[in-house]
Amino acid sequence: MNRTEFMNRLERLLWDIPENERKEALQYYNDYFDDAGPENETRVIKELGSPAQVAKTIREGMSENGEYTECGYEDARFRDRQNVSADYRDIDAEKPSGQPHTGPNLWKLVSILLLCLLLFPLLVPLCLILIAVPVAVLIGIVGIVIAAGIIAVVFPLVGVILTAVAFYNLFVTPAIGITLGGIGLVFLSVGILIFLLTIWIFKTLFPLCIRGAISVIRFPLRKAGIVK
């Protein structure tokens, strides 16, 4: 990523903050890059981390509305330091603070509630679909597996019986006997093939599907940082 990409991405990430705040922040980082010089561009980008991280720092700086939300502010800057003692936070707490922030948070809450209310009719069927589709797929797969299992047992059985009947008929009416024998052997071989296929499904495909499903479920969790 170069400077232009970094700044563009940062600008896009800050789309929802007030325009003057965005301008100030972007000007600061533009100045920063200018003053660091082109020779330091890569180093600065590396040190700043991702545009998302920088955007987060800017947002956290704004959300306190001129005062600290103690732990949040501390954690934002010393995220990777776990040894912050409670006593140190108390020192910060002694700092005079301005008005508590009610305005933006209340609005946020109200708009989230409103959004939930409006999306409710949409969310319910969506959730149902999200549950129903995997269940249907699962039932389908189970059905196919059961069918394959039955075929795997029935086909060889039919094959054996037909062959036996054919063997008997061979001495009475050889033409029918040979035909039946052929059909019987086809049944037998198809049955054995499906039997092997069923075993393969259970041994290989099934664990693979489950592993795939787990990784699909884990993906958003990992993104959110809940699971490593």
Added chain:
Amino acid sequence: MVFNTGAALLDAIVLAVVSMDVEGTYGYKITQDVRQVIEISESTLYPVLRRLLKDGCLEVYDMEYGGRNRRYYKITEAGSAQLNLYISEWQIYAAKISKIFTGRKKHEQN
């Protein structure tokens, strides 16, 4: 570094760094100067400067430099007063800590 820099101490350091230049100084230089004494990431300073600006401890002006406008930060009177407060608080704090440390040393020697 073993010791954490709390928000108040960081404010004090930034104010002290800015106050060293009577004409004011700019974001990159402030960051580099602060990084001489404490370990902080490059993105940490912006929120601090913004807040000090909002609190009236700092003021900004733009001046042309190398064909572009560069933003300069300058300490205000309120900022100087705040810095003096921080410095005196720090001296009391540091003296207390040092006293305990050296006192412990003497104790060991006895």
